[in-house]
Amino acid sequence: MLAEQQNLHTITQCQSCQSCQWPIEQVPLAKSENAHCPRCDRVVYEWRQVNLSGNLALAVTCLLLLVPAHFYNFISINLFGVAFSGSLISGVQALVSEGYVSLALLVVFCSSIAPLVLFTVTITAHIAIRYRQLKLLNRSLKLVRQMRHWVMIDVFLVSIAISCFKLQDYADISVDNGLFSLILLQILTVLLLSRINVEQYWDKWQQSEIYSTNSYTETSQNLIQCGNCYLTQETNHQCVRCHNELSRFRPHSLQRSWAYLMTAAIALIPANFIPISILFTNGKQIKDTIFSGVISLVNHDLLLIAIIIFIASILVPIIKILGIAYVLISISCRKTLYQRQCMKIYSILKWIGKWSMVDLFVISIMLTLVDRGQILNFTPGYGAVAFGVVIVCTMLSAESLDTRLIWNLKNRPTSENGIVNE
Structure with a gap:
């Protein structure tokens, strides 16, 4: 009887964490409750009535x-x-x-x-x-x-x-x-x-409950989550629900992320030293880099706007490049001590990345509002193009990184069945 009860207990619905692939046994949630992964603290599933x-x-x-x-x-x-x-x-x-x-x-x-x-x-x-x-x-x-x-x-x-x-x-x-x-x-x-x-x-x-799986132990390697529909299932070549190819990790994730990050780091130099905008006023030509534009705003008593531009256009790109590089180096060097720290850094960097677009949007707005060719004339500089490259490449670098690699530092998989050795 005890053996039968134990056997019945093991037949439950499991779900893997999208960030670290830790298997979680699904349990009913009360209203407004969330189920967090015990390893990376990410919300695995939540009570929703949408x-x-x-x-x-x-x-x-x-x-x-x-x-x-x-x-x-x-x-x-x-x-x-x-x-x-x-x-x-x-x-x-x-x-x-x-x-x-x-x-x-x-x-x-x-x-x-x-x-x-x-x-x-x-x-x-x-x-x-x-x-x-x-x-x-x-x-x-x-x-x-x-x-x-x-x-x-x-x-x-x-x-x-x-x-x-x-x-x-x-x-x-x-x-x-x-x-x-x-x-x-x-x-x-x-x-x-x-x-x-x-x-x-x-x-x-x-419904995922149709594909019920046995309750796996935490060390089991026989559980895989589809990266497309997020169904947790037994290891196979193809997802049983969406029919997409199954892989524990996105192929060449680290290589693509490093390539985008290095491009962004190179483009950051001209983006900060070449003028991003040129203003003609009172017969004078004023060329502004990102930093000189911030100084100009401070001189015109626009301290709040200067702080916003400084954070969005100078601090955020630098912090994002350094932060992604730290996460990538941690994965490459197989550092297992700061995995949660890497996940938090990655989540923050992914959210703040888009705010660097503020300067480019301001340029497009200024172009359409300012009377070009007359008393006041505004035009973008080539630094804006380099800055656009920085924004796009940092965002693509973050998007390309498969966060599951952060938690797979001890036993790196080899290339088989679409699973690429990173």
């Missing part, structure tokens, strides 16, 4: 709001008796007209394309579940994971405020309808991102 129909309504509303938010003017200025208005699209057009196509593409991607894709694929995920289209669901949810870190409407709103502070000494500023659309769009986007959960969509497609 209605997926609400996600669909939010996505459709955000998609409709993109039109006024992008094409309506968000701000107007009166510069030397001449009125100018700025919209999000006009800022991108101004960058293209100045010959900075790469910057224009980066700005339009983070402010327009990424949100558009996120809202669209959220809708297509619902369509895929409704009509049982596995390929469409796979592609939609992959894009949800990829795009959510590149949606930067909140950063753009902060950039509008900074631009207003910069121009307040030169012009009278007024708010237009487009700004209210942007604010409402940001509120709904935050609400959508807080609700959307890829695992919940996959459970809606097919």
Whole structure:
């Protein structure tokens, strides 16, 4: 009888931590409770009662709001008796007209394309579940994971405020309808991102309880989690739910992360020493690097804006490069003492990375508002291009890193069945 009870006890639903692959036995949670991994302290699963129909309504509303938010003017200025208005699209057009196509593409991607894709694929995920289209669901949810870190409407709103502070000494500023659309769009986007959960969509497609597995011991190597739908299952070549190839680690994760990080470190030098913006005023040409721009803001008694720019454009890129390098070196040297520390550093760096886009958004806003070629003229410098490379490469470096490698320092896997020796 005792043996039968023990045998029954071992047949439970297990779930692996997405960060460290530690097997967790699923237990019922009370309202608002979260289940944390005992090894890395990440939330493995949580009590949720999110209605997926609400996600669909939010996505459709955000998609409709993109039109006024992008094409309506968000701000107007009166510069030397001449009125100018700025919209999000006009800022991108101004960058293209100045010959900075790469910057224009980066700005339009983070402010327009990424949100558009996120809202669209959220809708297509619902369509895929409704009509049982596995390929469409796979592609939609992959894009949800990829795009959510590149949606930067909140950063753009902060950039509008900074631009207003910069121009307040030169012009009278007024708010237009487009700004209210942007604010409402940001509120709904935050609400959508807080609700959307890829695992919940996959459970809606097919409940994970269907694929019940035995309760594994903590040292068992026979448990693997799909990196696509997060179903924990026995080691196999293909996921039984989403049919994606199974692998304990993303192939060449360290190599890609190092490559992006080294590119960002090299680009950081011209980004800080080549002028990022050039202002013509009162017959004088003022070339500003990121640091001299901060000093100029301090001299104009804009201390708060100077602090924001200094943190976002100088401290954050440096801290992110050093922080990611520390995590990568810890993995390469197999340091097992500071694994939780590495995870916390990685989580913070991944969140703060997008705020470096503030300077580039400010440049696009200033270009569309300032009367170029007359009394006051504003144009970007080549330092802005290098700074854009720093932002993109640091974000890609963080995205490329498979955090499960942090917890796999003692026994490094060899290349087999798609599992690549890092």
